[in-house]
Amino acid sequence: MSNLGLQSVYAGLNAEDRVVAERFFVPNHQIPYSSWLSEESSKPLKDFDLILFSVSFESSYQNMVKALEAAGLSLRSEDRQNREPIVLAGGIATQINPEPIAPFVDAFLLGDFEAISETFILCLPELTDQGLSRTERLKLLADNVSGVYVPRFYRPLYNALGDLVELEYEQGFSFPVVPAIFFPNSQIQTPPVPHTGILSPDSVFSNMFLIELARGCGRGCRFCAAGFVYRPPRQWPLECLNAALQKRKDTDRVGLVGLEFLGSEEIEQLCGRLLDEGLKLAFSSLRADDITQDVVRLLKASDAKSATIAPEAGSQRLRQIINKNLNEDVILGAAETLVSGGIPNLKLYFMLGLPFETDEDVQDIVNLVDKIRRAVRPIGQSMGHLGSITVSVSTFVPKAWTPMQWAGAVKKSVLERRRQILEKGLRRLPNVKLQPDSVRGAVFQTILSRGDRRLAPVLEAVALRGVTLSKAMKEAGLSVDMYYKTMGADMLFPWEVVDHRVRREYLWKEWKRASRAKQTAFCIPEICDKCGACHKVRA
DSSP: OHHHHHHHHHHHOOOOOOOOOOOOOOOOTSSSSOOOOTTTTTBBBGSSEEEEEEOOOOHHHHHHHHHHHHHHHSSSSGOTTTTEEEEEEEEEHHHOOOOOGGGGGGGEEOOOHHHHHHHHHHHHHTOOOOSOHHHHHHHHHHHHHHHHHGGEEEEEETTHHHHEEEEOTTTTTSSSOOOOOOOTTOOOOOOOOOSSSSOOTSSSSTTOEEEEEEOOOOOOOOOOOOOTTSSSSSEEEEEHHHHHTOOOOOOOOOEEEOGGGOOOOHHHHHHHHHHTTTEEESOOOOOOOGGHHHHHHHHHHOOOOOOEEEEESSSSSHHHHOOOOOHHHHHHHHHHHHHTOOOEEEEEEEEEEEETTTHHHHHHHHHHHHHHHHHHHHHHHTTTOOOOEEEEEEOOOOOOTTTGGGGOOHHHHHHHHHHHHHHHHHHTTEEEEEEOOHHHHHHHHHHHHHHGGGHHHHHHHHHOOOOOOOHHHHHTOOOOHHHHSSTTTTOGGGGGOOSSSHHHHHHHHHHHHHHHHHHOOOHHHHHHTSSSSHHHHOO
8 A cells, every 4th residue: 555656546546536446455364365355345356347456566466366366357368258347457567577467467557657547537438338349448548548558469479499589469559569658847736746645554654654756766777677667767846746745644754755866955955844844754765875964864853763775785896787886985984974873773785696796796795794883883882872784685686678687597506505605694793684585586586577478377377276486387388597598689578568768779788888897877867868768758
């Protein structure tokens, strides 16, 4: 319920007199999927004319399959009868790569919902008219709403080696499909800035009013799909933010989303004003090079006891490879500034399995954590409070639409060895706690992230029959190596049925710069045109 995209779509649809949108959430482990009912009217899923899935992570794919099965609907789009609901999907995961779940979805709504909401709502009478065939309704949707991708009208072709060689599509449909994009304008009050409309004590950000400050990021971290998919970065005008903040009620806790694109001066001015109003603030993330004494004072004023720094890699060489644009002195300085400002507990984010990573790079994570610990320890002692350091480690997954989409994924055995290096090194450091992700989960995420339609039976087997991933892959005639291998320069990717405006040539150039540990400067919208996103928007 904390997802601002879901909240925006829900509010936008229900603002129309002709539309009633209700919510479904994945049931907890005590409630079977067959008992899945809507929050508002307790109706089953099959009773609705349209089903819209909001998909933010690959881990949600199994829930989608389970939901369709539990509702008694045909799993595959090609098998659905005219009387069955139209199944739509959107969200960042589907924008990055819709193909693994394409066989289950009638149509994807790709891009910013603000850019398509008006035409989408106008299409609803025809889209729900069972007097028209499903094909007619989906064609009408694709013809009238930008960013609509209807998988049944596109067909991937593979060679004997299993590599994708061509994407066929029926005449009258766009190829590639360009996601819709919305640019905030101070003169436009509708649609409003994405913000929390429904507070919940049971959500991830319990009883917190979330508001989006900006969309996208120009930092150019080479592993981050959202940073490229959402280009060019866009900032909501202050007038629009003020209007949205006026809708806050029943809480004094405000969460600021999308700080990455804002400068420290803008952050300080906005936060200072909100604190003057007696509000308590939470930050989605802060860059180490944006952590100033003034920012720390803002955190302290909001009763923050911990803060997060994301070095991502332990060595300077590897940070340059991923284009993190942070050196060790900045990271240490940020940690010292936070602790001296009264924020005792630090959380550090790192990744394992990055391209060109060595065992020495992993040991450098231990070394960097130790340096941070040694730097902040005397500060904490002088203040009478020794804080803790939590080291959160996730496994690198090659993501579509990033320079690292060509990278091979590190094999499970290598990951496990490097994790042992990390565990052994951090174990001896006082007040340091390691939080690793699941290696097994990372393997499945990698396959889904780089996946195609051939994974549909794998998802069905894992989600509905509880089959192990390795067995499901074998049953489908697939192998992990197919999705783990390094990709060639000219290979066609299944996700290239979508076009996210960033030039493929630019991403390849960035991949080659990564191999030489060369950094690239931040993007400046409408001034530079290196990646092509701004040029395509203007065109």
